[in-house]
Amino acid sequence: MNVPSFEFLGFATVVAALINISNAAPWRRSILLLANIGFVLTFTHSPLQLVPFGGLLVLGYAGMKLVEVHKNKAVFIVLLAALIFLFCLLKQYTFVPHALFLQIVYFTVGMSYVFFRVLHLVIDAYQDALPDRVGLLSYANYTLNFTSLVSGPIQLYPDYLRTESVQPAALDQAAVGRALERIVAGFFKVSVLSPLLFYAQTVVVHALTPHLSPAQRVVDGALVLSIFPVYVYINFSGYMDFVIGTARFLRLELPENFNRPFIATSFIEFWGRWHMTLSNWLKTYVYSPLLLSLMRRFPSRSAEPYLGVFVYFVTFFLIGLWHGRTSMFVVFGVLLGLGVSVNKLHQILLTQLLGAARYRALRANSFYAAASRGLTFWWFAFAMLWFWSSWVQLAEFARILGAPAVLLATGLVLSSAALLLTGLKYLEESWLTLTGAGSPLASRYVRAAWCTTLAVVVVSVAVILNAPSAHIVYKAF
């Protein structure tokens, strides 16, 4: 079953109706479990296809229980290694010997997101950091929660537990209104805006030929670079709007995954606004433990900032690797790692050079902030080339455009992004002021009319296109 789709909405409506019959935790958990199993089964032709995925879940649960009782470091490390290896094997990473791959068709939807949840439970169980013993039912519902199975967000267990059983989120009139708005906005982004952007991207890529004029090469090169990141943002954040809104009807609260990423004025800040649940997970379970461990091993105050630079690189390199199995994603990881580590190094050096107060004043300078915003977008867009294209395509782009057009296109993206994204930031802030409490634009009638319009557009597009629901970029992970 695709998410988002009208089919999914119908399914979620039935589950919401059943789950809200009673507030009793056992009832809610049981209905959710049935819904989760039912949802997973829609992706398979035979229950046998679920066995490998089930193996990962069973190993995670048994491992969590084992380290909860026996705080043995060696057992913990072996378990972590086994989970990571099993994940890489099932996801068929290219560095795993091909002969080890399972020669059967099996279920992998949302496996990466489930893997993060399982790993977090095992680590927290070992560190005695879980709020309570994790029951089998809660474990199954947490890892397989159908509202966030396909592409996240990656919720941590204590947050999930709070709304699943301890304190379900209230579902009053205001909450229903907000949830409906999120669903409609998400559907609109995924079904209308993102296909348009994808179409634009496809047209521009296909239009790249050696016969273009030099000026057209620069413009098309800039468009090839810039459209895809915007498309991914609209597509993925729309999906998030949709599932966050849907989950609210089950009285579950999912964490936000995006916070206006393109207004960020540094690559590090960008990752605090983009796919935030993944960034936070890696910050908690990779960046922090690794940096603390290095600080303990090399206790030098002057070396600490450079250890930070190194660990930033490692963490974001891993983010890149997580995204895919091929050499393209190794380069993607290197570029992400370079982005954050050079950004951190720049911060350290400028602070040393100017002093904290003058560096703070520089960051507050509008021109510097706009230029930083443009640079951040450009680097992200550049790194994303290795996310969506192939080596053959990249070579073709380079051959058609030529070095001068590539350089000029880079300049065009940098300057346009600085200008447009700064304009967008001020527009957004003005819009927030205009739609604040007490404003006529914030009235429920205006919002209902706006949502209805978006819903009509979504339904119309669905009827006209008469095609399967929109593709979610992150479903592949």
Next chain:
Amino acid sequence: MSLDAIYQKLTQILQNVFDDDSLVARPDLTADQVDGWDSFAHLRLIFAVEKAFGVNFAASQIASLQNVGDLATLINSKVA
């Protein structure tokens, strides 16, 4: 160790980590209120706290700290 003593020691650590003698540890102090308190500085602070109090924190405990009050409570639970 009393909470007052923990806050006194935390004040010294904060001043040292952020190189700012005007900083005073108080329960409602958050990262947003201190210039330069990013994720890297947060870990330098945690490292300094671990050394000063002779404690160790779990990954999720470090991530869940919302303010200095949470940090003091966590230290208190470890040294008690």
